[in-house]
Amino acid sequence: xxxxxxxxxxxxxxxxxxxxxxxxxxxxxxxxxxxxxVSCGICHSFSADGRCISLLxxxxxxxxxxxxxxxxxxxxxxxxxATFTPEELVSLTIDFYRRNYIEGLFLSSAVVKNADYTSERxxxxxxxxxxxxxxxxxxxxxxxxxxxxxxxxxxGLYADRMSVNIELPSEKSLSLLAPQKSKEKILSPMxxxxxxxxxxxxxxxxxxxxxxxxxxxQSTQMIVGATPETDRKILMLTQGLYRKYAxxxxxFSAYLPVVNDRNLPAKNTPVPLLRExxxxxxxxxxxxxxxxxxxxxxxxxxxxxxxxxxxxxxxxRHMDQFPVEVNRAPYEMLLRVPGIGVKSARxxxxxxxxxxxDFDALKKLGVVLKRARFFLLCRGKSISPLPxxxxxxxxxxxxxxxxxxxxxxxxxxQLSLFSPTKEDQxxxxxGQI
Amino acid sequence: xPYRTDLVYRxxxxxxxxxxxxxxxxxxxxxxxxxxxxxxxxxTLFPVREIETQEELARRVEASIRKKISQExxxxxxxxxxxxxxxxxxxxxxxxxxGYREGARVMNMLADKRIHELxxxxxHARHEAHLFTGFLRFSDYDGFLIARITPKNSVLPLIAPHFxxxxxxxxxxxxxxxxxxxxxxxxxxxxxFFQADEMELLSPDEKELQCRALWKKFxxxxxxxxxxxxRLRSTHMPKRYWQDMTEFQK
Numbered sequence: 001x002x003x004x005x006x007x008x009x010x011x012x013x014x015x016x017x018x019x020x021x022x023x024x025x026x027x028x029x030x031x032x033x034x035x036x037x038v039s040c041g042i043c044h045s046f047s048a049d050g051r052c053i054s055l056l057x058x059x060x061x062x063x064x065x066x067x068x069x070x071x072x073x074x075x076x077x078x079x080x081x082a083t084f085t086p087e088e089l090v091s092l093t094i095d096f097y098r099r100n101y102i103e104g105l106f107l108s109s110a111v112v113k114n115a116d117y118t119s120e121r122x123x124x125x126x127x128x129x130x131x132x133x134x135x136x137x138x139x140x141x142x143x144x145x146x147x148x149x150x151x152x153x154x155x156g157l158y159a160d161r162m163s164v165n166i167e168l169p170s171e172k173s174l175s176l177l178a179p180q181k182s183k184e185k186i187l188s189p190m191x192x193x194x195x196x197x198x199x200x201x202x203x204x205x206x207x208x209x210x211x212x213x214x215x216x217x218q219s220t221q222m223i224v225g226a227t228p229e230t231d232r233k234i235l236m237l238t239q240g241l242y243r244k245y246a247x248x249x250x251x252f253s254a255y256l257p258v259v260n261d262r263n264l265p266a267k268n269t270p271v272p273l274l275r276e277x278x279x280x281x282x283x284x285x286x287x288x289x290x291x292x293x294x295x296x297x298x299x300x301x302x303x304x305x306x307x308x309x310x311x312x313x314x315x316x317r318h319m320d321q322f323p324v325e326v327n328r329a330p331y332e333m334l335l336r337v338p339g340i341g342v343k344s345a346r347x348x349x350x351x352x353x354x355x356x357x358d359f360d361a362l363k364k365l366g367v368v369l370k371r372a373r374f375f376l377l378c379r380g381k382s383i384s385p386l387p388x389x390x391x392x393x394x395x396x397x398x399x400x401x402x403x404x405x406x407x408x409x410x411x412x413x414q415l416s417l418f419s420p421t422k423e424d425q426x427x428x429x430x431g432q433i
Numbered sequence: 434x435p436y437r438t439d440l441v442y443r444x445x446x447x448x449x450x451x452x453x454x455x456x457x458x459x460x461x462x463x464x465x466x467x468x469x470x471x472x473x474x475x476x477t478l479f480p481v482r483e484i485e486t487q488e489e490l491a492r493r494v495e496a497s498i499r500k501k502i503s504q505e506x507x508x509x510x511x512x513x514x515x516x517x518x519x520x521x522x523x524x525x526x527x528x529x530x531x532g533y534r535e536g537a538r539v540m541n542m543l544a545d546k547r548i549h550e551l552x553x554x555x556x557h558a559r560h561e562a563h564l565f566t567g568f569l570r571f572s573d574y575d576g577f578l579i580a581r582i583t584p585k586n587s588v589l590p591l592i593a594p595h596f597x598x599x600x601x602x603x604x605x606x607x608x609x610x611x612x613x614x615x616x617x618x619x620x621x622x623x624x625x626f627f628q629a630d631e632m633e634l635l636s637p638d639e640k641e642l643q644c645r646a647l648w649k650k651f652x653x654x655x656x657x658x659x660x661x662x663x664r665l666r667s668t669h670m671p672k673r674y675w676q677d678m679t680e681f682q683k
Contacts, residue, residue, distance in 0.1 A: 004650055011654040029598035032621055036599045043669070044567040045680060047656035050665025054567075057655065095644050098578065098603065099571045100596075101679065256659055271659065351543040361544030 009082040013062040018251040022054040022103035022138040024216030025160045035136035055106035064110035086124040104138030115146035126158035143189040161216040173227035217248030225255035225272035232302035239293040278304040307399040312338045316391040322375040339372030436464035444484040446470035449491035468522035502532040515587040518554035562591035570679045578605035652680040
């Protein structure tokens, strides 16, 4: 089999992995060596589905020893099989990197023979890249659950980021849909990586040349919409993962129906892209806006509003805290105003020290007045065209309904939903490790 | 004494040349109604003053910006000069005179028109530069890497440090088609800019063609059919960038 065909098979099998970020590491170039990493990450292209392409995202092999019935790579399924040799992967990565196609490598794999053998081969790739080629670009590698802890440890010394997929939002769903995988098996490498990161960052304080261990942190992903968990449950789990396992990112992937199984949604169920979108919005609120999951979704309304983003939703439920005076409100409160983001909040903090701000100034600072006007006062004045004591009226005014027909409401503005093709429905993985 | 305004400055179009304009404005108390590059057509009826570029004056103005306003202000001026802001020289001059008067605090007066326009232009230029750190594509000609870009802003000086650091062990060249400006980096050596109106490329060899084919295959395969969204793609990567990208070449 030639390299082109291998690349096609193993890219196709890796494409459902959500994460393609190359952020979190700052590594300067070194004279004569290839590569560097920048903490903000760099997108090198965008694929036809609008997702960023930053890393060469491939499986090392799709020749799986397991037979998980929901997975396209299961042993008994008849698909084309391919396995990269370490040398092939190394030269692909270097050839692509030199031409500035990519920021680095994202390596994942099906379980070839057993977890240890798979990990060893992945380790070989990373070792060749880092040691022989002196490659200083970004590397994201998947930890294989069940592999020897020493192997995971060594992978972490070469990689920038590691991830273990949590797959499904609850233990019950996991045992129902992926009986071969258990919570412990997934969480134990996650905990190992967390402890490794902590240990090494402590060592780095003491010794200047202490080795780096997964400097860009770890991430995970889970499937949304395959199982009956509420949005609140998912968000609480996300918050728990951030706190307990100190994750850098939690990714969500909307479930594309794959097989007819009594435990899974029917095949004609639409892909819950809006739900995925809302979860990412809420995830942002957790990470950058100082919200807690319990605030975003309360117990009596455990699911997201399809028409109102989570921040607007929180604001209209707490109209008693608004309006706030732009020239005096604390930073934390500014962040909670719909239409003000992290950047514009910071700009307000800087600019208001020089002179008091009016609405025209806010516009220049990047505030979206279309939403913010209902929640702000400038020098004691409001420009809200609506009475402030009717949350429902304001909710209507800032909802995403604006001129859209009912059918379009299924999806958020920047995503467009075409029904999945048959090929994709069959091929879609509900998550692979 | 009020500033004299009924005249036009012409200079060589370089940043140093512009700094010399600033020097003459301040010392002669003149506020020209236009500051033009020498290669733009001369259409004015006002008297014209041609400003000669003098290294020493330029350094003095540069130092004065750092001292009387701030280092941050200097970076703003330097990068705004690379942007496509209309009448940027006049706007930069207006900002500098204001900054000399008010000091470092002008950098925090974000809602003031005099700095707002400039910082928007700089934001645009720096953003475009960031995009090119990803969208730029090299081709390998027997070990020598060559890339062509077609940016709106003159981003080459902004992206040069990034590429020289990342590919320090490579011989490479980047050519900005819009501004006819090139960057040449020699393996483990220095880099320099040069002017070039044309660039001709040899035909790629076997290995290069194979690499391109592999990349195109990867690009096509990584997209999920069921989530196809051309509008979202164009938002993140507007079509004007596609012309120089390997994955869109036939």
